[in-house]
Amino acid sequence: MTKQFPEGFLWGGATAANQFEGGFDEGGRGFATSDTARAVKPEERKTMGGEFSSPMTLERLTFAMEDKEGSYPKRWGSDFYHRYKEDIALMAEMGFKTYRMSIAWSRIFPNGDEIEPNEEGLAFYDKVFDELNKYGIEPLVTLSHYEFPIGLVLKYGGWKNRKVIDFFVRYAKTCFKHYKGKVKYWLTFNEINILGMTGYLSGGLLFEDGKLHLDEMYQAVHHQFIASALATKAAHEIDSENKVGMMLARMEAYPATCHPDDIMNAIQKDQSNLFYSDVQVRGEYPRYMNRFFKENQIELVFEPGDEAILKQYPVDFMSFSYYMSSVTRHPNNQTPEQKATAGNLILGEANPYLEASDWGWQIDPVGLRVTLNKLYDRYQIPLFVVENGLGALDKLEEDGSIHDNYRIDYLDKHIRQMYEAIEDGVELMGYTMWGCIDLVSASTSEMSKRYGFVYVDADDRGQGTFDRYRKDSFYWYTDVIASQAANILNN
Numbered sequence: 001m002t003k004q005f006p007e008g009f010l011w012g013g014a015t016a017a018n019q020f021e022g023g024f025d026e027g028g029r030g031f032a033t034s035d036t037a038r039a040v041k042p043e044e045r046k047t048m049g050g051e052f053s054s055p056m057t058l059e060r061l062t063f064a065m066e067d068k069e070g071s072y073p074k075r076w077g078s079d080f081y082h083r084y085k086e087d088i089a090l091m092a093e094m095g096f097k098t099y100r101m102s103i104a105w106s107r108i109f110p111n112g113d114e115i116e117p118n119e120e121g122l123a124f125y126d127k128v129f130d131e132l133n134k135y136g137i138e139p140l141v142t143l144s145h146y147e148f149p150i151g152l153v154l155k156y157g158g159w160k161n162r163k164v165i166d167f168f169v170r171y172a173k174t175c176f177k178h179y180k181g182k183v184k185y186w187l188t189f190n191e192i193n194i195l196g197m198t199g200y201l202s203g204g205l206l207f208e209d210g211k212l213h214l215d216e217m218y219q220a221v222h223h224q225f226i227a228s229a230l231a232t233k234a235a236h237e238i239d240s241e242n243k244v245g246m247m248l249a250r251m252e253a254y255p256a257t258c259h260p261d262d263i264m265n266a267i268q269k270d271q272s273n274l275f276y277s278d279v280q281v282r283g284e285y286p287r288y289m290n291r292f293f294k295e296n297q298i299e300l301v302f303e304p305g306d307e308a309i310l311k312q313y314p315v316d317f318m319s320f321s322y323y324m325s326s327v328t329r330h331p332n333n334q335t336p337e338q339k340a341t342a343g344n345l346i347l348g349e350a351n352p353y354l355e356a357s358d359w360g361w362q363i364d365p366v367g368l369r370v371t372l373n374k375l376y377d378r379y380q381i382p383l384f385v386v387e388n389g390l391g392a393l394d395k396l397e398e399d400g401s402i403h404d405n406y407r408i409d410y411l412d413k414h415i416r417q418m419y420e421a422i423e424d425g426v427e428l429m430g431y432t433m434w435g436c437i438d439l440v441s442a443s444t445s446e447m448s449k450r451y452g453f454v455y456v457d458a459d460d461r462g463q464g465t466f467d468r469y470r471k472d473s474f475y476w477y478t479d480v481i482a483s484q485a486a487n488i489l490n491n
């Protein structure tokens, strides 16, 4: 029997406006948090230095907004704003069934709190969706992906302020109404759990004392939960065809040993990650968070009716990003050295069975099958892998080719594991490879961390032609889609 993915599987690629679109000062777009992120130095790569992981202050924010010297690559991204036709044609050439992208909130509501939207911003995405439609590519649209209008940071203090719920819901409704019939798959917040870890990029939170404040971050997350549920309600009311998903940065954490304390530690790691999907899929706060909140002196403010909103409007499907797995060890079992690196929330300690990318991300294809099984066991709703891929240093050869066998190898192994998970019984809607056309890194703001099937000729300072070149993986993925992966699964 020929092995292949099921008919209707949504193959494609993913990008986000903040890292890909550019045109940050065109078409009436307002300033966004992502516009203030400087490219980190290569030596900071493995710690994800910069705005992604460190608390933002008003002083740094003001400096970045006025800085004429620094390099802020997310402002120009890969220039999709001017090259969307060429890019969509490349996606069509690969046979994409779907394209995950995001709308920049500050292109639609430049300051975030206007009553009327910016028509020029709406018109830009009309052109993009029409172009996708021309090739039969289904858009999957994230409403908030690692950017947030600076106007809402300065005037309201970001998502810790409950008023922001109304502004988001107005923005979401505007999109649902305006793009009715053109878009039916929506995600509300990209990697909603990252707000609980970093605060600024997606939450617009400033921390003047240079420390992250858990109580403000979780209050902000609560407001996003409510906003997402209300947006889901509106999406269904405006068009019964709409399907709304939540999006989690899935962090599969293995216990370092079979010591019971390490096992318990891994369970707690899972809880801190799955808290977000527990709320958005099941519609209520899980009981294990009560203890966490109590021990961290977090007293969340719930308004009357919040619980009912969460319960009544859960998401239709669950999407997630998966790049790596990590290893976790109970503090009692850590050496002083391990204790010192334990602060790195995302990367954790090294797994001796796995290799890591140049950025220290541990490559673990089987971990994707583990995660798919675990999530499906827990929720029994359709899953969607909306990000997966390898950030690497690519070399553009003189003849315009790029030989990225390491990327093909990474993707091949992950696709095989997705197939196994489907065979295990997991309902999987699709797969959108992250950064299908090279774009700026979210965590380090470098252009040189490349993910794409298509190379973009630009460096970390925005120098280059921005011309597009097909990598070897481009042709490989074309064959994968055309054969429903039969070309790799039967070899």
Ligand code: BG6
Pocket (backbone or CB within 6 Å): 016, 019, 146, 190, 191, 249, 321, 387, 391, 434, 440, 441, 442, 443, 444, 449
């Ligand atoms: C996810 C984000 O965390 O991972 C993307 O949703 C991001 O925006 C991707 O680009 C890869 O991370 P990075 O830091 O390598 O760009």
